[in-house]
Amino acid sequence: MKHTPMTTNDDILQEHLRQLPEAPLPDDLWLRVNGARRRGRQRRLAVAATTLAVAAVIAFSPLMQPSAPENAQPASTVAAAAHAPRKAGPDDVDAELRALDRALQAGYARNASDAELEPLWAQRRQLLAGNNATTNSPLPRSLRI
Amino acid sequence: MSDPSDAKDDEAQLVRRARRGQEAAFAEIYRRHARAIHSLALRLTGNHATAEDITQECFLKMLQFLGGLRDGTPLRPWLKRVAANAAIDRIRRDRRLVAIEDDDAQPDNGPDPLLHAESLGLLRRLSPTERTVVWLHAMEGWSHPELGRRFGRSESWSKSIVSRTLARLRLELDEAHPHDNE
Numbered sequence: 447m448k449h450t451p452m453t454t455n456d457d458i459l460q461e462h463l464r465q466l467p468e469a470p471l472p473d474d475l476w477l478r479v480n481g482a483r484r485r486g487r488q489r490r491l492a493v494a495a496t497t498l499a500v501a502a503v504i505a506f507s508p509l510m511q512p513s514a515p516e517n518a519q520p521a522s523t524v525a526a527a528a529h530a531p532r533k534a535g536p537d538d539v540d541a542e543l544r545a546l547d548r549a550l551q552a553g554y555a556r557n558a559s560d561a562e563l564e565p566l567w568a569q570r571r572q573l574l575a576g577n578n579a580t581t582n583s584p585l586p587r588s589l590r591i
Numbered sequence: 592m593s594d595p596s597d598a599k600d601d602e603a604q605l606v607r608r609a610r611r612g613q614e615a616a617f618a619e620i621y622r623r624h625a626r627a628i629h630s631l632a633l634r635l636t637g638n639h640a641t642a643e644d645i646t647q648e649c650f651l652k653m654l655q656f657l658g659g660l661r662d663g664t665p666l667r668p669w670l671k672r673v674a675a676n677a678a679i680d681r682i683r684r685d686r687r688l689v690a691i692e693d694d695d696a697q698p699d700n701g702p703d704p705l706l707h708a709e710s711l712g713l714l715r716r717l718s719p720t721e722r723t724v725v726w727l728h729a730m731e732g733w734s735h736p737e738l739g740r741r742f743g744r745s746e747s748w749s750k751s752i753v754s755r756t757l758a759r760l761r762l763e764l765d766e767a768h769p770h771d772n773e
Contacts, residue, residue: 456729456757456761458764459729459757459760459761459764460729460730462764463714463726463729463730464730466634468626468627468630469629469630469633469634469642470626471625471626471629471630472629472639472643475625475629475643475646475647476618476621476625478643478647479621479625479646479647479650479651480614480617480618480621482647482651483614483617483650483651483654486651486654486655487612
């Protein structure tokens with residue numbers, strides 16, 4: 447931008463303004479400014495430390511979760527497997543029951559919700575009812591939890 | 592004679608050291624620039640307490656905002672810019688709070704910060720807005736569009752303030768020094 451040149455009067459005025467002495471700096475202002483700097487630095491360090499601590503907790507939290515049994519499968523997998531077409535012999539039923547029981551145990555171990563576990567229980571009831579109607583096995587199939 | 596680029600490098604190093612928390616470096620920067628920054632803030636706001644607040648704010652911002660101050664950036668103009676912006680923000684805020692016209696605004700009633708200026712018959716009875724606009728334009732090189740934008744006004748508003756205020760100051764100058772123009 448092109449500035450309009452100042453007139454002679456303005457030059458004189460500007461010179462007067464330029465010659466005005468700088469105001470004295472209050473002696474205690476340094477203490478105040480430096481104190482604020484120190485407090486700010488301490489605050490930033492505290493925030494950084496807290497952030498790091500929170501990040502560490504988040505990063506390591508999976509290691510702190512109760513671990514599910516090694517063979518445990520997600521409830522949905524087990525339920526899906528139970529619906530799959532099959533020939534239900536006594537051995538198959540026992541295997542399915544054991545799988546369902548493991549899935550239920552794993553679900554309870556990780557505090558799964560009732561809604562999530564209910565299909566497993568329904569599956570288990572259905573399996574027991576159907577098997578009791580078709581098998582002659584003398585052994586009762588009790589809950590194995 | 593020392594090379595100006597050496598001084599700039601030296602200052603860049605000081606800023607880096609200050610940001611790392613070295614108090615001695617911060618103290619040296621303060622020693623070099625605080626008086627000029629405080630003086631500018633006082634001239635713009637006309638208030639001792641506000642000038643001290645602005646000075647503190649400038650030096651703390653210098654440590655905090657890496658983006659606004661890169662290596663090699665001259666420190667004094669940057670600090671002055673921060674101080675001027677802080678002063679304008681306060682003037683705008685105060686104007687909204689008290690809702691007084693610029694022409695009627697007066698400096699605070701505390702110890703007169705412009706005593707030396709008043710001894711020359713200059714800057715007397717100027718409102719904070721007039722004083723700030725004129726000073727930034729005439730002494731710090733701010734353009735009218737820049738001033739208008741920063742105050743949330745137009746370029747012509749800035750021109751009008753400067754023109755009117757300079758006329759008043761010239762009149763006072765003529766009365767105080769009647770032979771200067773001859």
